[in-house]
Amino acid sequence: MNSKVETLIATGIPAGKVGMWWFLASEITVFGGLIASYIVVRLGSPGWSEAGARLNFSLGLVNTFVLLTSSLTMVLAFKAVGEKDPKGLRTYLGFTILLGLTFLTIKAFEYGGEFVRGYTPAAGIFWSFYYGMTGLHALHVFAGVVVNAIVLIAALGEILKPHEHRVELAGLYWHFVDIVWIFLFPLLYLT
Amino acid sequence: MAVDTGHRPDYFRVWVWLVLLVIVSTSASLVLPKSAALLLIFTVALVKALLVALNYMHLKYEKPLLYALAAAPLLIVVILFFALFPDFVFHR
Numbered sequence: 297m298n299s300k301v302e303t304l305i306a307t308g309i310p311a312g313k314v315g316m317w318w319f320l321a322s323e324i325t326v327f328g329g330l331i332a333s334y335i336v337v338r339l340g341s342p343g344w345s346e347a348g349a350r351l352n353f354s355l356g357l358v359n360t361f362v363l364l365t366s367s368l369t370m371v372l373a374f375k376a377v378g379e380k381d382p383k384g385l386r387t388y389l390g391f392t393i394l395l396g397l398t399f400l401t402i403k404a405f406e407y408g409g410e411f412v413r414g415y416t417p418a419a420g421i422f423w424s425f426y427y428g429m430t431g432l433h434a435l436h437v438f439a440g441v442v443v444n445a446i447v448l449i450a451a452l453g454e455i456l457k458p459h460e461h462r463v464e465l466a467g468l469y470w471h472f473v474d475i476v477w478i479f480l481f482p483l484l485y486l487t
Numbered sequence: 488m489a490v491d492t493g494h495r496p497d498y499f500r501v502w503v504w505l506v507l508l509v510i511v512s513t514s515a516s517l518v519l520p521k522s523a524a525l526l527l528i529f530t531v532a533l534v535k536a537l538l539v540a541l542n543y544m545h546l547k548y549e550k551p552l553l554y555a556l557a558a559a560p561l562l563i564v565v566i567l568f569f570a571l572f573p574d575f576v577f578h579r
Contacts, residue, residue, distance in 0.1 A: 307552050317556040324557070328564030336568060340575035360509055368502040371543045375495060471543045475536045482528045486516040 316465045320472050323436075327476050330432070334425045334483065347422035348484060350415060355406045356485040359399050360477065363437075366395035367474040370444075370467045377460045382451065385463065389448045392470065396441040403434050429480055436473045443469065496542045508535050 307314075338344045369391040376384030407427075410416075417427040443466050450459065512531040515524045541547040546554065 307550060309550055309552060314552070314556075317553050321556050321560045324560035325563055328560065329567055332564050332568040333571065336571045336575045339572075357509070357513060361506065364502065364505045364509070367505075367539060367543055368498060371498050375498065378495075468544055471539050474543075475539050478535045478539070479532055482512060482516075482532050486512060486528050487525060 310461060312461055312465055313468070316468050320468065323472060327429075327432070327479075330425075330429050331479060331483065334429065337421065337425070341421070344422050345487065347420060348487060350410075350413075351426070351485055352406050352409060353485050355402055356481055359402050359406075360481050362395050362399045362402065363474050363477050366392050366399070367471050369395065370470045374463050374467050377463050386448060386451050389444055389451065389463075393441055393444050393448065396437055396444070396470075399437055400434060400441070403430065426484055430484070433473070433476055433480060436476070440466070440470045440473050498542070501538055501542045505535055505538060508538075 369388045373385050373388035373392060376382075376388055410423075415423050417424050447462055447466050450462075508531050512528045515527040515531075518524075519527065540557070546557070
């Protein structure tokens with residue numbers, strides 16, 4: 297592929313960016329549908345707060361800070377591209393990947409604790425939603441880590457130069473994943 | 488084509504706001520009565536999401552087309568919510 301992939305469409309917006317927003321629009325319906333269903337089912341039946349109180353609140357809170365910080369490092373990687381700072385780009389992308397992996401490790405540890413206590417996806421409707429929503433979100437975090445790793449490898453090999461807009465596209469996806477968690481955390485852990 | 492990084496908010500300041508808002512919503516869940524806490528928690532979540540979308544995703548510098556792309560699926564989700572709502576909440 298060459299830099300022609302960044303062709304402007306008639307509106308003056310790069311095609312890659314429009315494509316990414318189309319993709320994110322489809323993702324909004326996926327997570328939005330899940331979240332809307334969760335809220336409606338929860339409003340229609342009692343006992344959900346008790347189930348939610350059994351979650352590991354501390355780990356959920358730590359993961360919230362981890363993901364928010366990863367959004368900062370991701371946008372700083374994008375800023376480094378504009379400032380022609382390849383070292384900064386590699387450093388911030390590396391931190392973003394590390395924070396993504398930290399999030400997944402904490403989530404796996406949290407799942408393990410819940411399984412040991414018998415709170416499996418079959419333990420009730422709350423737990424089905426909990427594992428469904430956080431599991432799908434974790435898969436998205438994993439996908440983001442893979443994409444960022446591919447961009448980082450390209451940056452390390454000095455072959456990213458004609459495709460630096462990919463840092464912005466990877467960032468759009470990463471921030472979207474952060475926004476999903478911004479809603480999942482209060483829905484599951486705080487209410 | 489060069490990457491457009493011309494518009495740059497203070498990213499670190501936005502992060503500080505995000506962290507402060509997490510602390511606010513977490514404290515609200517511990518201190519406030521349930522209904523007041525719920526209202527505050529979800530208002531704060533909305534503000535946090537907007538902070539990320541406008542500043543980190545640079546939506547505030549983008550053209551209306553991208554706003555429309557983001558808003559259309561949100562509208563679909565709202566329609567889904569109100570379509571499901573009566574069936575689950577009022578059907579006992």
